[in-house]
Amino acid sequence: MEIHHCKHHATYVANYNKAAEGLLDALEKGDVEKVTSAQSAIKFNGGGHLNHSIFWQNLAPIGRGGGEVPTDGALIEKINAEFVTVDNMIARFNTMTAGVQGSGWG
Structure with a gap:
């Protein structure tokens, strides 16, 4: 950091x-x-x-939910509905932003 x-x-x-x-x-x-x-x-x-x-x-901080992939709640439900898994979401972001200068993902 x-x-x-x-x-x-x-x-x-x-x-x-x-x-x-x-x-x-x-x-x-x-x-x-x-x-x-x-x-x-x-x-x-x-x-x-x-x-x-x-x-x-x-x-x-981790004690307040930081640094961990959520296992329940609205966010993970939306991620799973759209991408099935968080890893799939990250892979898709990496692919889609690879050519975007400064995207931080690709």
């Missing part, structure tokens, strides 16, 4: 900040090409930052 926080999430934040500065500079200079490039970097890195922020807020 330390690597995930200190490297992955931190890199998204640093690159977002760099892109935001680049966007302001490009806007001031009227450089349309750099504006477009900065917007793409802002979307990608901003999305990575947002996804990680949500991830951190949803972690829970």
Whole structure:
């Protein structure tokens, strides 16, 4: 988790900040090409930052249900209805997101 926080999430934040500065500079200079490039970097890195922020807020200790695949309840019922097993769901996510930059699944 330390690597995930200190490297992955931190890199998204640093690159977002760099892109935001680049966007302001490009806007001031009227450089349309750099504006477009900065917007793409802002979307990608901003999305990575947002996804990680949500991830951190949803972690829970094992004593409160974290780190374990649920065995009952609405979530596992929906997973089983759609994918039959959690492993099937993960395999399908991996296949579907393999080509998506920054998806974290593929």
